Amino acid sequence: MTIKIKRANEQDYKTIVDIGRISVVDAHGASCSAEDMNDYVARNYNDEAIRAELLDPxxxxxxxxxxxxxxxxSKIVLNAAHPNIEQEHSTKLDRIYLLKEFHDLKLGYELLKHNIEFSKANGQTGMWLFTWTGNQRAVNFYEKVGFSIVGSHxxxxxxxHSNPNHHMLLIW
Ligand SMILES: CC(C)(COP(=O)(O)OP(=O)(O)OC[C@H]1O[C@@H](n2cnc3c(N)ncnc32)[C@H](O)[C@@H]1OP(=O)(O)O)[C@@H](O)C(=O)NCCC(=O)NCCS
Incomplete structure (x- = not known):
């Protein structure tokens, strides 16, 4: 299996919209009504929204x-402060999504590892994230990499509709 990871640029918006529309619903569809989920995806995963995301440095x-x-x-933001997470110069892992046909092949691990190396190379001291408490696959995945649950909201x-989320933190 040949794997490649590359930094996305503005031209990649369509790819992210297409993968996001499928994989976000697969991962979180059970957490709320279909109407809420469709509304969330339509607002956040459309060409204009993702283009704007990619244009923001x-x-x-x-x-x-x-x-x-x-x-x-995946999406990260360097030096992302959060009031409940007192870790200076830490990166927020804001999004990580794989198509479900490609789960369990360690691709998530490769992509996360790449983001951790990228963050380290940019002077970061750790990484934090939010994840729906019902997403056991993701919680196990993050724990396996070394993240701990440090809070919730x-x-x-x-x-x-709102969902309970864990705050998870990895310090290196
Ligand atoms: C979460 C995700 C990125 C993980 O990537 P992946 O490539 O599937 O995971 P990996 O193959 O690297 O597996 C790493 C670990 O995840 C955990 N894991 C995998 N499948 C699991 C499952 N069905 N249930 C519980 N834990 C699971 C295991 O600890 C596994 O390690 P192991 O195989 O050595 O036991 C990917 O599954 C995904 O995109 N899921 C849908 C989107 C999502 O939920 N994103 C996170 C939103 S916060």
């Missing part, structure tokens, strides 16, 4: 390819 997106096919993406999916 603070957002660092990477794409992972298997045999030249894009199968997932309710994440707003829509005007009427």
């Amino acid at each position: 603070k957002n660092i997106y990477h794409l992972i390819y298997v045999q030249e096919q894009p199968v997932g993406f 309710m994440f707003k999916v829509s005007e009427t």
Whole structure:
């Protein structure tokens, strides 16, 4: 299996929209009503929204390819402060999504490792993230890499629905 990871640029918006629309629903669909989920995805994963994300220099997106096919993406923000996470110069892992046909092949691990190395090379001391408490696959995955649960909050999916999220932190 030939794997490639590359930093995304503005031209990659369509790839991220296409993977996001499928994989976000697969990962979080069970956490709320179909209406709330569809609304969330429509607002956050459309051409305009992702283009704007890619044009903002603070957002660092990477794409992972298997045999030249894009199968997932990640987003980090360096030096992202959070009131409950007192870790200076730490990176927020804001998004990491693979198409489900490509789960369990260590591709998530490769992509996360790449982001950790990227963060280290940019003077970061750790990484933090939020994840829905019901996403056991993701929680196990992060724990396996060394993240710990350090807090929680309710994440707003829509005007009427919020999901409990863990705060997870990795210090290196
Ligand atoms: C979470 C995700 C990025 C992990 O990537 P992946 O390539 O599937 O994971 P890996 O093959 O690298 O597996 C690493 C570890 O994850 C954990 N894991 C994998 N599948 C699991 C499952 N079904 N249940 C619980 N833990 C699981 C295991 O600890 C595994 O290690 P092991 O195989 O040595 O036991 C990927 O599954 C994904 O994109 N999921 C959907 C999107 C998502 O939930 N994103 C996170 C939002 S916060």
